[in-house]
Amino acid sequence: MLRTLSLCGLLVATQAQAGLIQIDFSGTRSSASANVFGTDVSQLRGHALYETDTPATLFSTFNGTTNNFYGALRAFSFELLAADGATVFAGERQGGSFAYAQVRDASAGRDSFSLNGIYLDPDELSGDPAGLTQVQFTLLLNAISADVIDAPSLPQTLDPLDFSQRVVQLFVARTPGSQPSGVAVSLNYNLDTLSFTPYATVPEPASVMLYGLGLAALLRRKARAAAAGFSRRSRSCDAGSPAAHRGGSRARAA
Incomplete structure (x- = not known):
């Protein structure tokens, strides 16, 4: 950033x-x-x-x-x-x-x-x-x-x-x-x-605004990518948790 x-x-x-x-x-x-x-x-x-x-x-x-x-x-x-x-x-x-x-x-x-x-x-x-x-x-x-x-x-x-x-x-x-x-x-x-x-x-105000909009869009993409990465890591952690394993064992026992 x-x-x-x-x-x-x-x-x-x-x-x-x-x-x-x-x-x-x-x-x-x-x-x-x-x-x-x-x-x-x-x-x-x-x-x-x-x-x-x-x-x-x-x-x-x-x-x-x-x-x-x-x-x-x-x-x-x-x-x-x-x-x-x-x-x-x-x-x-x-x-x-x-x-x-x-x-x-x-x-x-x-x-x-x-x-x-x-x-x-x-x-x-x-x-x-x-x-x-x-x-x-x-x-x-x-x-x-x-x-x-x-x-x-x-x-x-x-x-x-x-x-x-x-x-x-x-x-x-x-x-x-x-x-x-x-x-x-x-x-x-x-x-x-x-x-x-x-x-x-110095660039005209319109040019500065475009730079600012481009920066904002880039930061939003970075934020969405970071959020998506966090979500994937969370699902991976849930799948590997003891509770998930217990649930899987009960399902196999049934």
Whole structure:
């Protein structure tokens, strides 16, 4: 039974999904000026998920090689937080492929990595400012040198310490005349934390339920088999008991 439970545990354990890399990030707004949210939204946190097997499209060969990876993103989520930690604005997009990644492997200057064209519509957002039509994100990492990135494909991992500039830029598009007016709609966040890790998936609840049902059925079979074995042993013991022998002797005497 313990062996069965251990197997079930392995089935529902978290597993890494090949080819997907998750970026987790958090940062602080570079300016505390007024904005369309009516509060400072001083903190940002979120994650992005990209597919490393996305084909490359050559963008430039000037002082190195720059490739674009169209449709690389698989998921993106974010939260803007006020100074007291309350969530002011949040959004999420998952599924399909969208946006694009760009990798510069420089021969002079600095390498860079960016996620571009990350659009979220109002139905993917909560806490919208008045007149919101769309938001756009860009994640930009500029390396400290030209020998940080050396790969023709999207990197499996990057060391955040290799990048001197780590920024998420947010642009808020609104309808003309929206209030409050005359305030900034572009927000920049310097990233304090940044990590690249292989994406891990956990089976969906339906799959976990199937595993549980399979385990329950197996345990029931084991219980029935054990009960049947006990019953056979009991009949064998009854047949070999002194009372059974006495009954048999009386039957022969009769």
